[in-house]
Amino acid sequence: MNQLRRLILKGGGAGGVLACALAAGLLRPSRAHAAEWNKAAFESKSLADALKHIGAAGAAESADIHIKAPEVAENGAVIPIEVTCRLPGAESIVLLAEKNPFPLMAQAEFAGGTEGYLNTRFKMGQTSAVKVVVRAGGKHYIASREIKVTIGGCGG
Amino acid sequence: MAEPMKIRTRMVDGSAHVFVLMMHPMETGQRKDPRSGQAFPAHFIQTVTASLNDRPVLSMQCGPAISKNPVIGFRVKDAKPGDRLTVAWEDNKGDKARAEATIA
Numbered sequence: 001m002n003q004l005r006r007l008i009l010k011g012g013g014a015g016g017v018l019a020c021a022l023a024a025g026l027l028r029p030s031r032a033h034a035a036e037w038n039k040a041a042f043e044s045k046s047l048a049d050a051l052k053h054i055g056a057a058g059a060a061e062s063a064d065i066h067i068k069a070p071e072v073a074e075n076g077a078v079i080p081i082e083v084t085c086r087l088p089g090a091e092s093i094v095l096l097a098e099k100n101p102f103p104l105m106a107q108a109e110f111a112g113g114t115e116g117y118l119n120t121r122f123k124m125g126q127t128s129a130v131k132v133v134v135r136a137g138g139k140h141y142i143a144s145r146e147i148k149v150t151i152g153g154c155g156g
Numbered sequence: 157m158a159e160p161m162k163i164r165t166r167m168v169d170g171s172a173h174v175f176v177l178m179m180h181p182m183e184t185g186q187r188k189d190p191r192s193g194q195a196f197p198a199h200f201i202q203t204v205t206a207s208l209n210d211r212p213v214l215s216m217q218c219g220p221a222i223s224k225n226p227v228i229g230f231r232v233k234d235a236k237p238g239d240r241l242t243v244a245w246e247d248n249k250g251d252k253a254r255a256e257a258t259i260a
Contacts, residue, residue, distance in 0.1 A: 037202045042219045078223045097221065101186060105221035108230070112211040115171060119229030123184070123221050 042104050047096060047131065050104040054094055055140070056133045062087065062141035065134050069147055073124065076149040082119045087136040090116025094135075097147075099128030125152040163243060163257035172235035172259050174206070176228045176243050184220040201226060204245045208232055208259075235259050 041053030051057050068082040083093050093116065095105040105122050116134060124130075127148045134141045159179035166173045178201065185198025198220055206214040213232050237259050244254040 037217055042217070082229070100221055102219055102221065104219055106216060106218045108214060108216040108228075110214060110230075112208065112213045113233040113235075114213045115231040115233055117229075117231045119175075119227070121223040121227050123223055 038104075038107065041107075042102060044104060045102065047098045047103045050096055050102075051133070054104070054107060054133070056094065056135070056142070059133055059140035059142035062134070062143055065132055065141060065143035067130070067132055067143060067145040069130065069145060071146075072148040072150065074150045076124045076126070076152040078121050079124055079147065079149075080119075080121050081130070083117065083132050083134075085116030085134045085136070087116060087134060087141060090134050090136045091138075092133075092135045093118045094133040095120070095122065096131040096133065097122070097124050097128055098131065099126050100124060103131075124149050159253075161243060161245075161253060161255040163241065163255055165241065165257060165259045167235070167237060167259065168231075170235075171231050171233045172208070172239070172241075173231050174229065174241060176204075176206075176255075178204075178226050178228075178245055178253070180224070180226060180245075180247065182220060182222055182224045182226060186220075199247060199249060201245045201247045204228060204243065206230070206241065206243045208235055208239050208241055210240075210242075 038053065041050055044050040044053055064086040066084045069079060073079040085093065090110065092107060092109045094107045096103045097105055106120065108118050124147060130145050130147050132143050162177040164175040180201050181199055183196050183199040185195060187196050189196060200220040201218050204216040204218065205212065214230050239259040241257045241259060246252045
């Protein structure tokens with residue numbers, strides 16, 4: 001009886017090791033894929049770091065970036081945002097929320113005649129500034145908008 | 157297996173307004189299971205690409221801060237009704253989905 005119990009425990013332990021090995025093995029291909037996904041930028045914990053990793057540290061303030069989003073978001077899990085950029089030749093739009101655990105939310109690169117426009121929905125943990133960075137003609141421009149959040153949408 | 161995407165297009169002044177809805181949990185990795193206290197592992201779309209008649213028009217990288225069942229709207233100039241739009245995404249676990257639509 002006791003021996004059987006030992007055996008089962010041993011078996012369970014070996015299974016656990018195998019599961020760990022599998023998990024490690026499974027993680028690797030996704031890491032390799034993430035090479036094109038800007039891991040360093042998405043895992044930055046501060047706005048300054050995130051901006052540095054996307055190469056937009058010295059972005060100039062611009063009034064030509066129009067951000068349409070609610071002033072008060074009741075549900076932090078779903079906040080609609082619409083960015084329209086009137087700068088000519090907009091190449092990318094980056095969305096960041098200053099006080100999210102990971103400020104960088106999304107980075108859209110345009111090609112082949114896509115307008116400087118982006119519409120999506122995002123999550124925010126708490127009231128903070130939302131920054132939009134636009135690259136146009138090789139230069140970075142930034143605009144900001146304060147959004148109040150009643151119920152955070154990150155943890156829970 | 158990923159659920160199908162929904163793509164809606166509309167021509168406005170010669171540019172195609174595209175609206176894509178993707179079905180995905182977009183788990184942040186921050187949310188905790190109230191019973192076990194363990195965080196649900198992160199599971200979110202990392203890249204979204206779109207092309208019009210095989211011409212790339214959008215390449216987007218997402219973090220977990222994009223809402224569940226993400227919606228992405230963008231506008232492509234020089235599009236014509238009948239053009240073929242392809243949208244594909246891939247998440248952090250390597251799941252992929254792909255959908256096609258014709259510009260209306």
